[in-house]
Amino acid sequence: MTDQTEKEKTVSFGFEEVTPDEKVARVKGVFRSVASRYDVMNDLMSAGVHRLWKHDTIAKLNPQPGEKLLDVAGGTGDLAKAFIDRADRAGRRRRRDALASAVVCDINDAMLDAGRARPDMAAxxxxxxxxxxxxxxxxxxxxxxxxxxxxxxxxxxxxxxxxLSEFRRVLKTGGRLAVLEFSHMTVPMLQRMYDTYSFNVIPKLGELVASDRESYQYLVESIRKFPKQQVFREEVEAAGFSSVSVTSFSGGIAALHFGWAV
Structure with a gap:
């Protein structure tokens, strides 16, 4: 087997190149390690701003009574809760009794356990x-x-x-895809400042709060390896989504890619 063939069979795990199977296994390990402190760390890393990004993501989806959401890599259920809450509000305004529902699908059982254990999930x-x-x-x-x-x-x-092909497959005609992900700053000088913060502060927070520096070092590296907004937009379009839009949040720290299954 040639070196080129071997290279084609690798993917990034942070700044490392690993096989796809190894990445799956190591990502599982990362999130099993951080599951119990996942929500706390998200608040600390983003100063709580991730909640605003999620709010805007749900607003863009415009959930309606009776609709069903699939939240992939849904972690502890933030988006599922918000989807149902917004659909219920729409139902009250329109006097519709149909109830929205959600499925949180995650490859990591520890994340699902953390989500199910949240006191606010009883409702x-x-x-x-x-x-x-x-x-x-x-x-x-x-x-x-x-x-x-x-x-x-x-x-x-x-x-x-x-x-992305799987997301397209499970969506009904007229269904919506919302991909919220850390991205790239739109101003190079700000990117350098954000990189300095990310690489020097976030792993230390992970060590202090979650007793896991290495997992948060990976998370920072994985953000830098993720493609820029326009490149990922083309990937979403290549999967068959239409009218794909990109909204950068907080100068590009995160971006929402939104598309339609038609």
């Missing part, structure tokens, strides 16, 4: 289901959901094109 009993599954081979039927979300998870997938 969503029967409306949020928790499924252990791989974004690259979703265990759901074709055209079975109205919306798919993935927040801060697509960069951890070994084969993004396979995952």
């Amino acid at each position: 969503y009993e029967g409306r949020i289901n928790w499924v252990c599954g791989d974004a690259q081979a979703l265990p759901f039927e074709d055209r079975s959901v109205d919306a798919v979300t993935i927040a801060f998870g697509i960069r951890n997938v070994a084969d993004r094109s396979a995952a």
Whole structure:
């Protein structure tokens, strides 16, 4: 086997090149390690701004009564809760009784356990289901959901094109895809400042709060390896999504890629 063939069979795990199977296994290890402190660390790393980004993501989705969300790499269920809450508000305004529902699908059982254990999840009993599954081979039927979300998870997938194709497969005609991910600053000087913060502060926070410096070192590196906004937009379009838009948040620290299944 040639060196070129071997190279084609590797993907990035932070700044390392590994096989796709190794990336899957190591990503599982990262999130199993940080699951119990995941929400706390998200608040610390973003100064709570990730909640505003998620709010705007759900607003863009415009959930309606009776719709079903699939939240891939859904972690502890933030987007699932917000989707149902917004759909319920729309139902009250329109006097519709149909209830929205959500499925949180995550490859990591520890993240699902952390989500189910949240005290505020009791109010969503029967409306949020928790499924252990791989974004690259979703265990759901074709055209079975109205919306798919993935927040801060697509960069951890070994084969993004396979995952995007799966998102397209499970969406109903007219369904919406929302991919929220850390991205690249739109001003180079700001990018350098953000890099300095990311590489010097976030791993230390991980060590102090979650007792895991290495996992947060990987997370910082994985953000830098993720493609820029326009490049990832082309990947979403190549998977068959239409009218794909990109919204950069906080100067490009994060970006929302939104598309339609038509």
